Structures are given as C-alpha cells and as structure tokens.
Amino acid sequence: MTPIQLFDPASSTYTYILFDELSREAVIIDPVDEQVERDLDALRKYGLKLIWTVETHAHADHITSAGQLAEHAGAKTAAPAGCAIGTASVQLKDGDILRFGNETLKAMHTPGHTAGSTCYLWRNHVFTGDTLLINGCGRTDFQSGSAEELYRSLTEILFALPDDTTVWPGHDYRGRSHSTIGSEKRSNERVAGKTLAEFVAIMHTLNLPLPKRIAEAVPANLSGGLRHDAGGGALAEARPASGYAGDVAAQLAYNWWQAGDAVLVDVRTDAEREWVGFVPGAVALAWKQWPGMAMNADFDQGLKAAVPAGKKVLLLCRSGVRSIAAAKRATELGLEAYNILEGFEGDPDKEAHRGRVGGWRFHGLPWRQG
Ligand SMILES: N[C@@H](CCC(=O)N[C@@H](CS)C(=O)NCC(=O)O)C(=O)O
Ligand SMILES: [Fe+2]
The missing domain is CATH 3.60.15.10 (Ribonuclease Z/Hydroxyacylglutathione hydrolase-like)
Known part of the structure; x- marks a missing residue:
C-alpha cells in the first residue's frame, strides 16, 4: 500500500x-x-x-x-x-x-x-x-x-x-x-x-x-488554521430565520443564558472542544454528521433531556454552520431553538483579538478548562 x-x-x-x-x-x-x-x-x-x-x-x-x-x-x-x-x-x-x-x-x-x-x-x-x-x-x-x-x-x-x-x-x-x-x-x-x-x-x-x-x-x-471571518456580531435582537426560531449574536445569547431563559448547547465534538476551547457550563451534545454517519439519536435524546419546558435552546458550534442544522433539528423536536451567529468565534471585539491564541473566548469565560 x-x-x-x-x-x-x-x-x-x-x-x-x-x-x-x-x-x-x-x-x-x-x-x-x-x-x-x-x-x-x-x-x-x-x-x-x-x-x-x-x-x-x-x-x-x-x-x-x-x-x-x-x-x-x-x-x-x-x-x-x-x-x-x-x-x-x-x-x-x-x-x-x-x-x-x-x-x-x-x-x-x-x-x-x-x-x-x-x-x-x-x-x-x-x-x-x-x-x-x-x-x-x-x-x-x-x-x-x-x-x-x-x-x-x-x-x-x-x-x-x-x-x-x-x-x-x-x-x-x-x-x-x-x-x-x-x-x-x-x-x-x-x-x-x-x-x-x-x-x-x-x-x-x-x-x-x-x-x-x-x-x-x-x-x-499557530491556532490550527481557524480564522475569524463570519458576520453578525452586533445584532441587538434575534433575527428570524427559516426552519428555526432565529439567529442571535453571541452577546444576546450570553444574556439569555445568564438570565436563565435559555439552555446553551455546545454541538462541537469532544476532540474539537479539546482543540479550540471549552465553554464552561454549556451542555455538550455533538452534532455528528460526518462521512458515513446516519442521524444522531443521541443528540435528539440529549436535547430533550437538557431543555426544560418553557426554555429556549441556544445552539453553539465553532463558526455558526452546524448550529443551524442543529437548530432546525431542535425545532422539529418542538423546541424554540436559536442559532448563535459565528459560534465559538463570535467575538464582539474580534479585530482586537485576531490571531491571538488563547485570546477572548465566549464572553470573558476562560477559553480552556479541564
Ligand atoms: N514562492 C512560495 C514560497 C516558496 C518557499 O519559500 N517555500 C519554502 C517552504 S515553506 C521553502 O523552504 N522553499 C525551499 C526552496 O524553494 O528551495 C510562496 O510564495 O508561497
Ligand atoms: Fe515550510
């Protein structure tokens, strides 16, 4: 070979x-x-x-x-x-x-x-x-x-x-x-x-x-090639979306989460969280649609168990792409689901942090724990 x-x-x-x-x-x-x-x-x-x-x-x-x-x-x-x-x-x-x-x-x-x-x-x-x-x-x-x-x-x-x-x-x-x-x-x-x-x-x-x-x-x-180039950092309100409740900027998502109005679900993989950094307190439920994989029953069950009635769910991934697919699935499961724009890279101050390994991550929280 x-x-x-x-x-x-x-x-x-x-x-x-x-x-x-x-x-x-x-x-x-x-x-x-x-x-x-x-x-x-x-x-x-x-x-x-x-x-x-x-x-x-x-x-x-x-x-x-x-x-x-x-x-x-x-x-x-x-x-x-x-x-x-x-x-x-x-x-x-x-x-x-x-x-x-x-x-x-x-x-x-x-x-x-x-x-x-x-x-x-x-x-x-x-x-x-x-x-x-x-x-x-x-x-x-x-x-x-x-x-x-x-x-x-x-x-x-x-x-x-x-x-x-x-x-x-x-x-x-x-x-x-x-x-x-x-x-x-x-x-x-x-x-x-x-x-x-x-x-x-x-x-x-x-x-x-x-x-x-x-x-x-x-x-x-020096940071694995991850770049910061999505858009939407300054939105003050949720922006309605098709197939799920809406898109929210990181700051608004963080406010909802801290106020107890929403559950934050991190849909990145274990390997990726280890690679890029953890969000302490988020529910970890990987959205796995890798080559050769079928639908993810663990995701459905985990989501139902994690989100109490009456609460919103916020889906977070690295860049805000997988979290859209996950928000659509959460909507199909009957939840009020929001996609966090730019995902883990949703840095409201990103110009100041561009290229800095271990710089700002999810609103002042430690970028890597555990
Ligand atoms: N012209 C190429 C750069 C080529 C270059 O400098 N390559 C490096 C490797 S990163 C090298 O060591 N080249 C050796 C050589 O050309 O003899 C570019 O602009 O990207
Ligand atoms: Fe080289």
Whole structure:
C-alpha cells in the first residue's frame, strides 16, 4: 500500500492520507485549508475515519485545515512540540508514536527549516515536510531556521534511514512526486557530498523571496488554521430565520443564558472542544454528521433531556454552520431553538483579538478548562 498523495497547486503543497486497511482509521499529514472539501471527499471515497491530523511544522506559505478537520471529521490534532501550535491536542516529541488501527506513525524531530520541524516515519515511507525536498531542502532563513541544524537533521537523521525508504516531500515546485533516501543521499544538489561549511554557504546565498502569504499564514497556523471571518456580531435582537426560531449574536445569547431563559448547547465534538476551547457550563451534545454517519439519536435524546419546558435552546458550534442544522433539528423536536451567529468565534471585539491564541473566548469565560 502507498500513501494517498494530494497536491495543492496554489502553494505546491503535498498532503498525505495514510490508513489502516482493516479498521479504515486514517491520518492526514499537512492538510491545506482551501482543500478541505477535496480531503473530506477523499475520506468518503475510501470509506475512512479520520483519527489524526498531523503537521510537519507551522507553515509559512499556506494555512492548515487541521482545526476544520477536527470539526468536520472528528479528528484529533497533533503537531510538533517545538512549533508553538498551542491548540494542538497532542504535542509530539522525538520518537512519539501516533496509532491508527494497527498502523503507527513515528515522529522524528528534524530541526533546521524551523526549530520544531518534524518528519514522520510510516513503514518504509518518510514524510519529510520541508526538511528534505526532492533535490532540495527547506530554506532556513526565517521562522527560527538554522542551516547548521538542517545539515545535521539531513545527514545524521534522515540519511541514516535505509536507502530504499520512500521520501514524500511537503512540497515540490517542479511536478515530482517522491524520491528515496538513497537517491537523495547520492544526488541532492544542496547536500549530497557537501561539508557542513559548504551546505551553510549554499543556504546563506539562496536569496529566495519571502512566501507571499507568510504574514497571514504563520499566525493562523499557530491556532490550527481557524480564522475569524463570519458576520453578525452586533445584532441587538434575534433575527428570524427559516426552519428555526432565529439567529442571535453571541452577546444576546450570553444574556439569555445568564438570565436563565435559555439552555446553551455546545454541538462541537469532544476532540474539537479539546482543540479550540471549552465553554464552561454549556451542555455538550455533538452534532455528528460526518462521512458515513446516519442521524444522531443521541443528540435528539440529549436535547430533550437538557431543555426544560418553557426554555429556549441556544445552539453553539465553532463558526455558526452546524448550529443551524442543529437548530432546525431542535425545532422539529418542538423546541424554540436559536442559532448563535459565528459560534465559538463570535467575538464582539474580534479585530482586537485576531490571531491571538488563547485570546477572548465566549464572553470573558476562560477559553480552556479541564
Ligand atoms: N514562492 C512560495 C514560497 C516558496 C518557499 O519559500 N517555500 C519554502 C517552504 S515553506 C521553502 O523552504 N522553499 C525551499 C526552496 O524553494 O528551495 C510562496 O510564495 O508561497
Ligand atoms: Fe515550510
């Protein structure tokens, strides 16, 4: 079996899906936000359950879809411990193992392109991110990069793998898909046969332009790629909606909830709450409509049990999309149901908090508990 390799032409990024044939549990490495529908389609097509999203580093040229995949596919998120991706639920250190079905993925810390950059070994395949590219390597001139460290990571860690190990890079800018450790050891123009001093001299004279999206991508990737771009923050009253009682802004929802007029139901998944942050006091009832899932009887029963007669129900998700579906279902069940606009990201002061990990979350409540 070989990995599923997917390509994002805008950033020349490769994303990989690996899975266990029997259990269909899967891992995705370096998913790209613009490609989230493509990736969900691939999971559906192969009948896979996404267990992990994994990053090789905090990317400078594109935004990850890890946070979205936690939301839409129920995946847990993992990232290298040295990359400051504070929202990842698992912080991977050198030698750590992620399991999916009977398969394992092993983290190999390979600093150089960035200080936290990590490659992943699965069977005799290595996913090298931007540490080793085909006939190239990641640049070392930004994001805590170091040419000296990259030389050591390449020559002492990656080139110590068996020659027939397949190399799957994080990018290729010339249409090549994969290589082998043996071939890179023999003929990679930047590092093969070069001394440390020669390699450092090459890296220091590359003079590459900065990635076009670096200013936007790095901060977004430090919080799993979740961005704040829905609308409706300033509504003072509920706005009538079709199929449920209405849409409310976060502030009004919070007032109703605190006054005891409404029950607040958080429809995000457990993995996602862990990833993005909890809302203390909310009833947790996941709205699960993932690839291959039928209607969610647990949701119906939980909702009936949680909402006393005469009270409104407020549905909260991450961005205000699933909460609409959940509000419609709650209405079918006879409840007066409202969707919270912008969901967990409904920050009335969001311009001030944009890009700040652990900044404001649901009206001054602690953003992460437990
Ligand atoms: N031109 C690309 C950036 C390309 C780039 O700098 N890629 C990084 C990886 S994030 C790199 O290490 N490139 C190594 C190289 O091109 O040799 C963009 O604007 O996004
Ligand atoms: Fe990179």
